[in-house]
Amino acid sequence: MEVEGRECNSAIQSEEETMELRRGPWTVEEDMTLMNFIAKHGEGRWNSLARCAGLKRTGKSCRLRWLNYLRPDVRRGNITPEEQLLILELHCRWGNRWSKIAQHLPGRTDNEIKNYWRTRVQKHAKQLQCDVNSKQFKDTMRYLWIPRLVERIQATSTPTATGSSPTTSTTTYHHHPNNISMSSGQLVPPPPPPATSIGGDYGGVQPENSSTGASSDSFGTQVSPVSDLTDYYNYPVNNNHNQDYYQVNQVSYPDSLTSPSGYFNHGLDFQAMEQNNNQWFDAGGDTSDNLWNVEDIWFLQQQLNNNI
DNA sequence: AAATTGCTCAACCGCACGCTA
């Protein structure tokens, strides 16, 4: 990537070197400045980019803002069951390699995945009274949550939706401030922010499927409640069921892995957990309209097996 | 209605690595 006019003149540089750097939330003006500059000159060389754009920010901060928020292909909205499945599976393989995991979730940032993991998955590990990196928890994911996710995905997939793939599915990209029109190379500022947006800035992105009861933040980032991990506590703890499931669906996991039998003998009260997490159980029928079909899942599985 | 608690996520920080002069 090339940044035109990479270096500013020395007068401007020396002036900006004395400027105090801004920190904290980005303003609309800063976002527009950064987006317009990148639209004209491209991204990269973030330190000089920050200087030349006149931003009182570090290059790091500019890069982060662009990659995690302003980039046009940043995907916002539901963490779909498919994405949750991918996150679980890839984390089983790679651990906290968030950027590597994010590479397999188009439009998702490592930061978003990391936050998802910390806020959702780790919380349930805590509820299970085990470490998130423990074999117990990992096996619970493999044998309970992942199968359940796949089952849900299959149950909600539409038979007519053939031929799509994770990268070509009818994924919806929720709008955010960078979803702007370009005319003659100039970026047009986004619509005025809703009054309820965070910090007085913009960001009040409305989820497209807000009628599903999914929880969402003011930026529109959501986790499909029906497919969140807590839901799996509702799943009958039945080893045979899970084993049968794997046989039927030919999902292969190492034979050496033990069954989940005995994993729930630590005083875990599923009913209590349901009550504690009924924000997810209450959401009944959300089956995001962008689910992959069964073939997609198999394509996904094969991709994982082939590429990893 | 007010106070408290918990949750989410954007942003920051420190470190490591690669490249170049």
Place this chain on the structure above:
DNA sequence: CTAGCGTGCGGTTGAGCAATT
């Protein structure tokens, strides 16, 4: 060889909001 710089990554923090008391 090495110092300096740019970049990327994973961990952490704290503001804002929602839910609960």
